Amino acid sequence: MKKKRWALMGICFVIFLGTPWVSLAADKSAALQQLYEAAKKEGQLVLHDGSTIEEITQIIQVFEKRYPGIKVQPIVSPSPVIPQRVIVESQAGKLSIDAIQTSVQSFMVNLIQRNLLRKLDLNRVMDVDPTSVWGGGLLWVLQSIVPCFVYNTNGVSKADVPKTYEDLLDPKFKGGKIYLSGFGMVNATMFFTRKENEVVDYLKRLRSQEIVIQKDPRACATAVSSGEASIGEAFSRLVFPIKQRGAPIDLAPIGPQIYIPDGTSALTGSPHPNAAELWTAWRLSPEGRDTTFKVSGFAPEIKCTNSPSAQYLCDKGIKFRVLSTVEDARLLGEYQEKVRELLGMVPGK
């Protein structure tokens, strides 16, 4: 009898503890449904995304099936063009875009300074992984940008693979063998982790290696995989798929590197705010993340187990310096500008 009483009390205790969670879950579910109803009334969502058109189309198809009644219109264009457009349209009171893909870089700072990014509180509609939130809800993290160095496995022997920044100053890499992008990102990392005068001195010596400047890290990765370059700059998430296709390219274990959260942000004053919030919530949901991963192979690389690309970085032993504040984003821009000047990427410098 005593045992039965204790069992009954235990069950009641569990129910007592669990009830708020259950009702919370029910509340969130109801809030999500309300959000969907509001988004359906808006009927449309216009979003900018930096993915390829094929990828975003596939992702949109899954969303539209999950939430019928909301037509999603993608605009695929380079990220640097979007802030200008958002600012100009917003000033004219004719903002046409609801959500944008953005990352913790200096162009995002321009939008934050003008209060053009809207803070979303998605905790009210779903359970949110804390690593997905940046800036208190200004950016919701779907993937990451990690600049790194890659090398051509046919042109660079295992013994010669550079392991530190200083290894790149070796004479065997002189004469147009190192391809860096005009973003100046991979070397900007050094300003976060070393003294400024050390970095300036290093970059001057790197410039004397007769480096070749390409438009962006993707072009550098292409040059390395084709054999045109021995060493190059690349984004880690792009390297693994190229390698899987058989290209003679591999990551050089040079670090630490900056970890730039990348994801989606809703815009202040957009024409379809509820649809933008629903889209963001869905992208963060298990279904949304699975879809993104299946289509693009991208996931935040902060945890080794998140994706093969993340595991690849862990296997290479590359450490991160995470950009976690707006000030970090502003500093990144400043450091990139210094790198560009010191490496001769700016006319006349």
Add this chain to the structure above:
Amino acid sequence: MKAKNRRVSRLKRIGASGWRGSLPWSQIVWVIVAVLITYLVAGPVLMLLFSSVRDTTQKLPLEKTDFTLKNYVRVLTATSTYKLAINTLIYALGALALSFSLTVVFAWFIERSNIPLRSLLLMGILAPIAFPGVVEAMAWILLANPSNGIYNFLLRKLFGWSGQGPLNIYSMPGMILVTGLRLVPSMYLMISGTFSRLDPSLEEASEISGVLPRRTFWHISMPLLRPSLLAAIIYYFVLAIEIFEIPGMLGMPRGVFVFSTALYNAVDSVLGLPDYGLACGYGVIGFTAGTVMIILYARAVRRREQFTVITGKGYRPRLIRLGRWRYLISAGMLTYIVFALVIPILALIWASLLPFYSVPSMQALSQISFSNYLRVVQTPAIIQSAVNTVIVAVVTPTVVIILATIVAWRSVRFTSWTSTFPDRLSFVLVGTPSVVIGLALMFLYLSVPIPIYGTLWIIIVAFVTRFISFSTRLMGAAFMQIHRELEEASSISGVTWWKTMWRVTLPLVWPSVLRGWLWVCVHSVREVTLALMLVGIGNSTIAVRLWMMVASSKSDISFACALAILIVAVLSILTFLIGALTIFHGEVEGAKTVQKA
């Protein structure tokens, strides 16, 4: 009697100066066209000048910020500006010299001599007009990059050399070569019509008098061709200063900067907002160069009558006989076509068939497939972009040619400033960067109650603005060759102005009309910068789609090459058809003339 007096009075009013004061509604058309040109051009020019005096450090020109001259101070006091100026002059003059000398030679032989395979040679010379600049630069990088360019790979194998090179496309000579070759087809379209319209009787008279052919060429033929050649030199010199893709892909990697790449650095900021103030400071330099060139051009051609070759007297176009030399000359031109067209295309095709690029080898050969092409045609958004592109590529050149014909005719026939102003104004935009035009249009159509922002119409407006300058040069040169007496004779006989234009003038300039239409059509398909600035929902063109694939795709150059080859194939077919039509028209007119004689 009264009716006869009225008719005589009207004919006297028309008189030798033409039909000023005739049908008033032709004046109305002129006013509408002039206002339209001013509207199209004034916006970007004012935007350029306005932005150049704004402090745009992390601000856009129309945001709350100060007026300042610091952009000009930065541009004019920096030693880098003068280095840029020297580099730009070397680059532009070098490319111009190469393209001009090749084009004049080709135009002379194809339009005026009996070399064999004329049609094939013409197609081969014009076909590269279909290449977007990015694609052309990509092809030459595949061929001549110092590491694994195909030419270098073969040369090193042949001579047993090691290391890199010997050729290096990432250099000033590389930029000059690729740009020079790139300008040839456009320049050919601009000047070839005037070659074909030359009256041979002047040259025959010179030969009969015992003058050597070389002297006849320099002292008789060249002066008659002067307006057309001057127009080409001036236009393409200013254009060469503005071209970005080739110096961007071949010069920037090795730190060789010119004005266009300096400007690009200012506007394509990866570090926040573009510095439009600085960019417009550079842009004003280009705009000033364009304005100076207009003044020089206007002074050089102010005596129009000396350039007319088609008069009221009949003339029979005659092909110059070259004898056995014609085979050698034809072979030389075929070699050029192989070098400038065939080999670059083959390099792109090779890259497009591989999963990732590598130099030709047996191992690479085993990886060939059409998977990249399949991916291209299976992308739904490509189909929509293709439809958009067809609409833009038909509407834009039609509008441009109509406007350019009216503007150019009026400018050539009348000397008052109201008649020449729209023509001169249309030219200043040559030196204005496309990104500034795009931004100006974005600001303008977000502000005025004309709902074309984000639609295909804003793309068409942008392209008309961009391409009107070329077409007015082309048509101006064509009209200058036709003496007014033909139109006067028609008008005095009582024919209306419209009928005179339709039955007398236009048939004479028809080859230029066709060429101008083709040029604008092809450039509308391949223009990227403007379309990218104004891209909205559902108004992207195929060139923007290609750019997006190159810029954002996880695939490497191979995928972009596949789309590029498809674009080039379609444009080449179009070029072939129009070119064939032009030749056919020329041959029919020639045959008719021979028949009448």
